[in-house]
Amino acid sequence: MGFRPKHSLNKVFEIIKNGDLDNVVFSVPEKSTISVISVFSDTKPKSYSQAVEFILNGVLSLREEDFVHRQCLFADLSCIADVYGVNYESRPWYVKFYIEDGKFLEQVSFHPPEREMITITGIKIPKGDYTYEKMRKLWIKRTK
């Protein structure tokens, strides 16, 4: 759905650089900050503030060429997110966000891709090691 981003990257960058801490919302931490913490837990352990900084710098590194597709969330046509695939800090990442009310950046996902992605410019972003998701599934299995 959609071959061009719904949300301007310049607007996204402006919200992040504006520095209003409450205008950037991580609406599913398990798919963003918690996931980043799990990925780095045995190499470069991160606190939540460091995970936020990592993600925001990752988003700031995006270019239009990294765009993959648009995605309608929750069957709500007014809620369209942009999905990007990017190699950042030597790892592949699945990135999804949307802007709400013209001023809130809703960071939905920033985690290793669950499957290979291809950007609009044909760059292949490989499947990553989604550590947190694997751990979560293991915990669910153990508690059953």
Place this chain on the structure above:
Amino acid sequence: MKKCGNCGSKELSKRNQKGKIFPWRDYPAVQLIADVMFMECHQCNNVVLSVSDHQKLDEVIVKSIQYATSSLIGMILLKSKCTQVELSIHAGVSKEYLSEIKSGRKQPSFQMFTLLKILAFGKDAFSISDPKYELIDKIDEYEAG
């Protein structure tokens, strides 16, 4: 934010996260033992966090680890009737480091925290953790099947 990023529900309100579990640094899970209010979805219990909420979460996690570590060391000293110096020898760390994690000046690694949990709650764990603990008979017994 108007809706949950996980399920799309608009039923969100601030709820206390005490008792919930979050990974942090090298810890796969830290249980929050202090009060902290975050927006939570009533439908799927997904927590929605702003940038400043993440800073608060770091603070509460550090407090939770400090409180739990200090309590675990206190429990081990009481249960095993040992001194901090003896405990530091069993744990393979310096007495200064043990003192620092007990007072909350430093956070222990996840491995150290797990060792303290085992020493505090495991039956015979303190005597087993003695560096001079006799192993040969036990290994022979295991090898003999």
